[in-house]
Amino acid sequence: MTIQYKGIILFVQQVQELALFYTRYFGYQITSPQDDNWMLLTNGNAELGLHRMGEDFLSPELTNSETNTKLLFEINDGIEDLHTILLQSNTEIGAIKSWDNYPYLLFDGKDPEGNVFQVRQPK
Numbered sequence: 001m002t003i004q005y006k007g008i009i010l011f012v013q014q015v016q017e018l019a020l021f022y023t024r025y026f027g028y029q030i031t032s033p034q035d036d037n038w039m040l041l042t043n044g045n046a047e048l049g050l051h052r053m054g055e056d057f058l059s060p061e062l063t064n065s066e067t068n069t070k071l072l073f074e075i076n077d078g079i080e081d082l083h084t085i086l087l088q089s090n091t092e093i094g095a096i097k098s099w100d101n102y103p104y105l106l107f108d109g110k111d112p113e114g115n116v117f118q119v120r121q122p123k
Helices: 015-026 079-088
Strands: 007-012 038-043 046-052 070-074 104-110 116-122
Touching: 007 015, 015 038, 015 046, 015 079, 079 104, 079 116
Parallel strands: 007 046, 070 116
Antiparallel strands: 038 046, 104 116
């Protein structure tokens, strides 16, 4: 048996808004019909499903700002450029950082609903 990681599904409040965010800044393509309840985005072999939360969870007070999930994106170059673009779009992101003996530059951020992501680039 072969098991292959395929992607992740995020339960979100605004499917359309997050689809726009991930297509605009992370190169995803929408590969399912555009819908307010579900969209599948792909980037190479990676899939990102955006599934609208149930009515009981749809509330302005509820966010994912304290989550145990972090989406990881890797780029070959241009981390400073992407960092600047996201800052200019008012996306909440941290500084670019790294550590001794760690082979990447990276920064963390939050999408419009507070889902945490990290962008890394080999040094």
